[in-house]
Amino acid sequence: MRRRVFHRSIVAVGLSTAIPSLALAAEWDAATASSNFGIFALTDxxxxxxxxxxxxxxxxxxxxxxxxxxxxxxxxDDWPALSRRVKPGHYAVTLFEAQGRVAAAFLRFRPGVPVRWELATLPGQDVSALNGNEIFGYPVDAGLGSFMDKTAMGLMSAAQDKLKPDQNYYDDVLAAEFAPNQDRFVMHHPAAGNPVNIAMFWSGWGDGLYPTFWGLDATGEPLVLMTDFGVLDNADGREGGQAN
Incomplete structure (x- = not known):
């Protein structure tokens, strides 16, 4: 049973926001937090x-x-970027969907199957300091996850500031963009004419705490970044498992 705990820090404008965690073993192993890493080796x-x-x-x-x-x-726009950086560029975003839900989202930097996985952390987070079954992740309260460049957050905050008092960003901006994709995902441009975009997608069964992982090659370079939304269990077929 995965125990969910919170590590508090100031990470959002004017708010004391919880940086949550999911359970993991005393000596941390990514496989204790997700059983789905082998999905990248599966054939069609x-x-x-x-x-x-x-x-x-x-x-x-x-x-x-x-x-x-x-x-x-x-x-x-005070929410921090992940500690590990990648080479600037444009990278493909793909979803794994199962049971009518977005089970995981990943950002692909280079081809290949990861040989090692590590937890994606924020500045100041130290995996070695976690106790018992803890693991860092991000909180979801609006039923959405996302990937974006740090510059995109400022652009979206500026767009939100332009809304009227009786408007909200989802209903008045995003809903029409999500609709053609059955509300499952959108590549949103917060500033018209600016190529900077945000990949937004359903977060599994909805609100919760979700970890993100770097999939690395043999030299330690990132091949993928994946957020696991907990819909699948043993998706790679280990022990005969598949979707929950």
């Missing part, structure tokens, strides 16, 4: 057998290479 036929749909949703612009993973509607 194996994915189909497990009823996992792979859905590409577009390229994410990362002009700084500093990535924010969060619920885009409950954080502000």
């Amino acid at each position: 036929a194996q994915l189909a057998e497990r009823k996992i749909i792979v859905t590409p949703i577009g390229d994410l612009e990362l002009p700084t290479g500093e990535i924010i993973a969060c619920d885009p509607l409950i954080t502000g």
